[in-house]
Amino acid sequence: xxxxxxxxxxxxxxxxxxxxxxxxxxxxxxxxxxxxxxxxxxxxxxxxxxxxxxxxxxxxxxxxxxxxxxxxxxxxxxxxxxxxxxxxxxxxxxxxxxxxxxxxxxxxxxxxxxxxxxxxxxxxxxxxxxxxxxxxxxxxxxxxxxxxxxxxxxxxxxxxxxxxxxxxxxxxxxxxxxxxxxxxxxxxxxxxxxxxxxxxxxxxxxxxxxxxxxxxxxxx
Numbered sequence: 027x028x029x030x031x032x033x034x035x036x037x038x039x040x041x042x043x044x045x046x047x048x049x050x051x052x053x054x055x056x057x058x059x060x061x062x063x064x065x066x067x068x069x070x071x072x073x074x075x076x077x078x079x080x081x082x083x084x085x086x087x088x089x090x091x092x093x094x095x096x097x098x099x100x101x102x103x104x105x106x107x108x109x110x111x112x113x114x115x116x117x118x119x120x121x122x123x124x125x126x127x128x129x130x131x132x133x134x135x136x137x138x139x140x141x142x143x144x145x146x147x148x149x150x151x152x153x154x155x156x157x158x159x160x161x162x163x164x165x166x167x168x169x170x171x172x173x174x175x176x177x178x179x180x181x182x183x184x185x186x187x188x189x190x191x192x193x194x195x196x197x198x199x200x201x202x203x204x205x206x207x208x209x210x211x212x213x214x215x216x217x218x219x220x221x222x223x224x225x226x227x228x229x230x231x232x233x234x235x236x237x238x239x240x241x242x243x244x245x246x
Contacts, residue, residue: 087115087136088115088177088204089116089118090115090118091220091221094204094217094220094221094223095118095119097203097216097221097223098119098122098123098175098201098203098223099122099126100216100223101214101216102126102201105172105173105199106128106172107171107172107173107197108128108129108130108131108170108173109128109129109130109131109171109174110131110132110168110171110173110174110175111123111130111131111132112163112168112174112175112176112177113134113177113178114132114133114140114158115132115134115136115139115143115177116139116142116146117142117143117144117146117147117156117158119175119177120147120156120158121147121156123173123175124147124152124155124156125150125152128155129155130155130156131156131171132156132157132158133158133159133163133166134158134159134160135160135161135162135163136160140158140159140160143156144158163186164189167193168189168193168194171194171198172198173198173201174190174198174200174201175201176201176203177204178202178204178205180205183205183207184208184209186207187207190228191228194228195228196228196229197228197229198227198228199225199226200225200226200228201225202223202224202225203222203223204220204222206224207224207226210226212224212225213226213227
């Protein structure tokens, strides 16, 4: 048998050469590094989605349906001024409002969604009329907005109602999607099921709140 056909493996019972050990260590490091890198990447991607869920009151990301967007736009007919979407997600409402001529702003805690929203607005040619911020809604003042869109959850509505009453001007309109404000009477309602949208004109609801307070004092 020629040397070229002879096996290069060590004879039975003889330990592997240092070259073989080195090769195995290199493969082990590569596999370990690959697994570690994958885990770090998954952590970096998942953390912005998971962390909001660990907050006391959170806004989970559920994309708005096309019907919800249409219903929100119905509630914005004959309205003007600036618009803010609280918990703007992937920016669909903000972009749709900008296409209708609004100066629209979105606040979202998830940076990945904010970056995607900015790209989506640029792609659709409305980036000059839109802004997206990475921010906690409780740390932002909405005093200079006349139209507010909220995709909230029931736990947050009473606290958010108080915040908006304190900050917004009387001519503001608040549009709630999926869940209404429990203590306000909507001035307009459209849609059904998960696509239902409620609109509240703050001036009318402030008057209603004061009337209820006066009635309660009189009865007392």
